[in-house]
Amino acid sequence: MKLYHKILQLLYPPKCVLCRKLLQPQETDLCTQCRADTPEVSGTKGKFPYLAKWTALWYYEGSVRGSILRYKFRGSRSYCKSYGRMLAMKLLQEDMEFDILSWVPISSRRKWRRGYDQVALIAQAAAKELNVSATPTLRKIRHNNPQSSQKDAAARRANVLGAYRVIDPEAIAGKRILLLDDVLTTGATLSESARTLLTAGAKEVNCATVAVAFHQRHNSR
Ligand SMILES: [Zn+2]
Numbered sequence: 002m003k004l005y006h007k008i009l010q011l012l013y014p015p016k017c018v019l020c021r022k023l024l025q026p027q028e029t030d031l032c033t034q035c036r037a038d039t040p041e042v043s044g045t046k047g048k049f050p051y052l053a054k055w056t057a058l059w060y061y062e063g064s065v066r067g068s069i070l071r072y073k074f075r076g077s078r079s080y081c082k083s084y085g086r087m088l089a090m091k092l093l094q095e096d097m098e099f100d101i102l103s104w105v106p107i108s109s110r111r112k113w114r115r116g117y118d119q120v121a122l123i124a125q126a127a128a129k130e131l132n133v134s135a136t137p138t139l140r141k142i143r144h145n146n147p148q149s150s151q152k153d154a155a156a157r158r159a160n161v162l163g164a165y166r167v168i169d170p171e172a173i174a175g176k177r178i179l180l181l182d183d184v185l186t187t188g189a190t191l192s193e194s195a196r197t198l199l200t201a202g203a204k205e206v207n208c209a210t211v212a213v214a215f216h217q218r219h220n221s222r
Pocket of ligand 1 (some may be wrong): 018019020021022031032033035036
């Protein structure tokens, strides 16, 4: 197994997930420069309906935006490990407590097209790092147009209303649920997911995302 990993490293040397520079042996996930220069999101400021707390790694801009677009649309599937690992660290730093670690699912049609559920992979990687399991709690029951194609916050809320269903209400009753997602924009998707879980009996819903698009949030709310 060790040799196998060494061969893999030679064939696919690890690169910084943000700037794609080859990593030095002492670096993991990010190069030293990106680690120093990329502004981190701190605290859990701002209010999103139905979410008790939220946190994110970075702001959705520059090299972070490039990284997430490569992950979602250009086949950089292996980024899920780095994102998951860093999100796990962030959850520990921010003292985000939860009973169930879960994620916002994509529709089966989108999953079929892309070949994978990009957020499920991040949740599984984060869960592995935290030594817990990632549990699906929601199912997307309606395929809607991408949130990015909606003209404003009201349209985004309407676009996801009733889009999710709780898989097993008994399993989430009275539980604190942490939902992971890739990008927090207006919060419409995460708020609707949280509302669905709370209505079905969850005690509290928090969320953590790879990035947060602040400027868009201010423009559209
Ligand atoms: Zn870098």
